[in-house]
Amino acid sequence: MSPAPARPAEVASLMERILYEVKKLIVGQDQFLERVMVALLAQGHLLVEGVPGLAKTLTVKTLATALGGACKRIQFTPDLVPADLVGNRIYNPKTGEFATTLGPVFTHLLLADEINRAPAKVQSALLEVMQERQVTLAGETHHLPAPFLVMATQNPIETEGTYPLPEAQVDRFMMKLRVDYPTPEEEFVIVQRVTGEPPQITAVASMAQLAALQEECRRGFVEPALIQHAVRLVCATREPERYGVAELAPLLACGASPRATIHLVEGARALAFLRGRDYALPTDLLELVPDVLRHRLVPSYQALAEGITTDVLISRLMQHIPAPQKSLEPAHVATA
Incomplete structure (x- = not known):
């Protein structure tokens, strides 16, 4: 080969x-x-x-x-x-x-x-x-x-x-x-x-x-603003009131661990490589949020009684915490 x-x-x-x-x-x-x-x-x-x-x-x-x-x-x-x-x-x-x-x-x-x-x-x-x-x-x-x-x-x-x-x-x-x-x-x-x-x-x-390829993928560029967005999403599952989604507090018994943030960033970088880029964009990360958080959130008894699934909770979370709006391409790519 x-x-x-x-x-x-x-x-x-x-x-x-x-x-x-x-x-x-x-x-x-x-x-x-x-x-x-x-x-x-x-x-x-x-x-x-x-x-x-x-x-x-x-x-x-x-x-x-x-x-x-x-x-x-x-x-x-x-x-x-x-x-x-x-x-x-x-x-x-x-x-x-x-x-x-x-x-x-x-x-x-x-x-x-x-x-x-x-x-x-x-x-x-x-x-x-x-x-x-x-x-x-x-x-x-x-x-x-x-x-x-x-x-x-x-x-x-x-x-x-x-x-x-x-x-x-x-x-x-x-x-x-x-x-x-x-x-x-x-x-x-x-x-x-x-x-x-x-x-x-x-x-x-x-x-x-x-x-x-795995080693090469780990060299991909991830803008700090995108990492910060992943941190906000995951931290909001633990302290909803602090991140402006207080209505989710009674629906979540337990939030996601730091592993979720790590996997979001690594997954976004890998998805970017699949699409021919060595830098991650907000869309790469946002597409993976449901798959990475789905099994990490524990809904409360109230959520279960109301038939609210973890996918619904994740959707509400993403609506309240918008992704970065600016271009996240690395400088050498943006000016090429």
């Missing part, structure tokens, strides 16, 4: 080729696929909520093929134990020694299917791996392959036999995405592709290239 491109336009071109390969199989879901690419560049993890049969597993497998990386899937069930994820030490009676067997988390792209069906201890084991990107077994540390992305799914229509993710743990996901049903036109194309000859997916990049 050729070395990673340095210019944002070339980065965007490579990501478009990756998306082209993925969309040979995946029909529609444009925003979902874009957010997956943002998470890849920003080194974040995704929590995906959607009913079964919406190609969540197929998306991860196809993306791994297009990137030339490894992909594994874990079906979470109530009888799962942490060793099923991270690995274990197994005694060999022939040699009289213990051998380390690494679990399925040692991969590039990991699909954690129905994460809310596993008990808290298993959820904690996965979320610790997501944060530290390493596993310690019998005092020995094993680092996960890089890049590493977790896409966890949960079913929104079933509650029996599920274990809701605690707020402190779900906060480690960069974004929470909602995948909806396809349109009738998209579903027609889906049926044609599934019942016909399957298209061939080829690797158009490598994991080494993706790692280089």
Whole structure:
């Protein structure tokens, strides 16, 4: 493979080729696929909520093929134990020694299917791996392959036999995405592709290239005024009265953590790179606000009683706290 491109336009071109390969199989879901690419560049993890049969597993497998990386899937069930994820030490009676067997988390792209069906201890084991990107077994540390992305799914229509993710743990996901049903036109194309000859997916990049792209993305320019806007949005979820949205105070039991601000800025920078720029604009950040804050806000009992969702709270918040109006292009770009 050729070395990673340095210019944002070339980065965007490579990501478009990756998306082209993925969309040979995946029909529609444009925003979902874009957010997956943002998470890849920003080194974040995704929590995906959607009913079964919406190609969540197929998306991860196809993306791994297009990137030339490894992909594994874990079906979470109530009888799962942490060793099923991270690995274990197994005694060999022939040699009289213990051998380390690494679990399925040692991969590039990991699909954690129905994460809310596993008990808290298993959820904690996965979320610790997501944060530290390493596993310690019998005092020995094993680092996960890089890049590493977790896409966890949960079913929104079933509650029996599920274990809701605690707020402190779900906060480690960069974004929470909602995948909806396809349109009738998209579903027609889906049926044609599934019942016909399957298209061939080829690797158009490598994991080494993706790692280089991640490093390049972190050099993108983010205007301090845009960072300040992200700070105001997140702080307003904790102290609504201080930021002129006092009507939201009785509707919020708990606001977002500083991780939300970090992920907003990193996500905006990654989205800008996808669009061929090495600087972020307010529109890049504003598009990601619902996905980054959705799982971090805890509505109060009053909000739940009135049927007010977190998406409604986020919409009201964004209406009251406008984005910066001035151009946020860096000086060398604006004068070029």
